[in-house]
Amino acid sequence: MGGGIGAGADDEHVLLRPTRRWLWIGVAACAGLAVTDLVSGELSGDPGAANIGGAFALAPTLTAIGGARWHVVVVGLLATLVALWTCLVDGTPPLTTLVSCAVVALSTAVVAVVAGVRRSHLAQLQDRRQAARTLQSAMLTHLPQPRGLQLASRYTPASSGDQVGGDWYDALVDASGATTLVIGDVMGHDIRAAATMGQVRAVLRAYAVEGGQEPSALIARTETALDALGLDVMATLVVARVDPPETPGGPRCLVWSSAGHPPPVLLRTGPDGRAHASVVPTSGGEPGPDVMVGVVPGSPRRDHRCSLPPGATLLLHTDGLVERRDADLEQGTAALLAELEREGHRDLDDLLDTALPDLLHGHHDDDVAVLAVRTS
Numbered sequence: 001m002g003g004g005i006g007a008g009a010d011d012e013h014v015l016l017r018p019t020r021r022w023l024w025i026g027v028a029a030c031a032g033l034a035v036t037d038l039v040s041g042e043l044s045g046d047p048g049a050a051n052i053g054g055a056f057a058l059a060p061t062l063t064a065i066g067g068a069r070w071h072v073v074v075v076g077l078l079a080t081l082v083a084l085w086t087c088l089v090d091g092t093p094p095l096t097t098l099v100s101c102a103v104v105a106l107s108t109a110v111v112a113v114v115a116g117v118r119r120s121h122l123a124q125l126q127d128r129r130q131a132a133r134t135l136q137s138a139m140l141t142h143l144p145q146p147r148g149l150q151l152a153s154r155y156t157p158a159s160s161g162d163q164v165g166g167d168w169y170d171a172l173v174d175a176s177g178a179t180t181l182v183i184g185d186v187m188g189h190d191i192r193a194a195a196t197m198g199q200v201r202a203v204l205r206a207y208a209v210e211g212g213q214e215p216s217a218l219i220a221r222t223e224t225a226l227d228a229l230g231l232d233v234m235a236t237l238v239v240a241r242v243d244p245p246e247t248p249g250g251p252r253c254l255v256w257s258s259a260g261h262p263p264p265v266l267l268r269t270g271p272d273g274r275a276h277a278s279v280v281p282t283s284g285g286e287p288g289p290d291v292m293v294g295v296v297p298g299s300p301r302r303d304h305r306c307s308l309p310p311g312a313t314l315l316l317h318t319d320g321l322v323e324r325r326d327a328d329l330e331q332g333t334a335a336l337l338a339e340l341e342r343e344g345h346r347d348l349d350d351l352l353d354t355a356l357p358d359l360l361h362g363h364h365d366d367d368v369a370v371l372a373v374r375t376s
Helices: 004-016 021-044 053-063 069-090 094-139 191-208 215-228 329-343 348-360
Strands: 149-156 166-173 179-186 235-242 252-259 265-269 275-279 304-308 313-317 368-375
Touching (some): 021 053, 021 069, 069 094, 149 166, 149 348, 179 191, 179 313, 179 368, 191 215, 191 235, 215 235, 235 313, 265 329, 275 329, 313 329, 329 348, 348 368
Antiparallel strands (some): 149 368, 166 179, 179 235, 235 252, 252 304, 265 275, 265 313, 313 368
């Protein structure tokens, strides 16, 4: 599993930590306003009329954007003193001086309170995000390594920092010796989605370990159980079963079923020795996946089959890997296939470590979960 969860949390701690940069911004604002006041008084010939003492309230307000409460107080005191000084230098009437200084002091008190409350709320929000990500991390499976198969996975939280969702992957060797792979996404981007994901994962995992079932049956049983338990769940997922080869070193049979989820991607070497990546087709050319889990419980589910030759790589992923706000799904999928063909010669872990950053470009609006398996 990749280390994206911890990195995202560290980034949020940095964003929440007040910095002295905002203190110096407030000090610079005081200096700039003082110079503006003096220069405008000289240019107008009437310093009293040109006095901008009340405008010094801008300095603590700027500091409150990212500074701590004490930063705001320090800048506010400085702004009040400088406002008083400019009023005395400009010869401003006493009542006007009093009003200007009172405006600056009152503004400082208000924005100091607001800055403290806002930072407290941000800290609480960060704690909720971290709790959800810890929950997700605890539920991401330690992958088995079945004989003749290599498995690798990655999970990367949304780079925007405010989305924690229900993406997950799972893999297990069932009672029949086949390897069952699961990738899924519960709708939502909060701690509730992460908790719901845990319930879906647990139910599906309990059925899958029994073995001897088609992926479509596993999805149908899971959906029936969730409905019977009264759980309001909307999720997409793919369940795939990789059977042992019938003969040593021979191809394996892949059986998979999709509930509203992007289909698996297959990377294999063609007769020309070049890597070829493609979306795994549905059996019989039937278009599209079946409906999402939770939409219409009891909906018919289909299984699809294809052959996995030795050396082939199967990639299951959530939609965050290929969906972008500035590009459609087809473009994202085409970019994924091209990247796999370029980097497919790498070891499986190296392939994921190289391909994911290239595809995400350091920014993505949704969580990304990836599960890959390579036949030996």
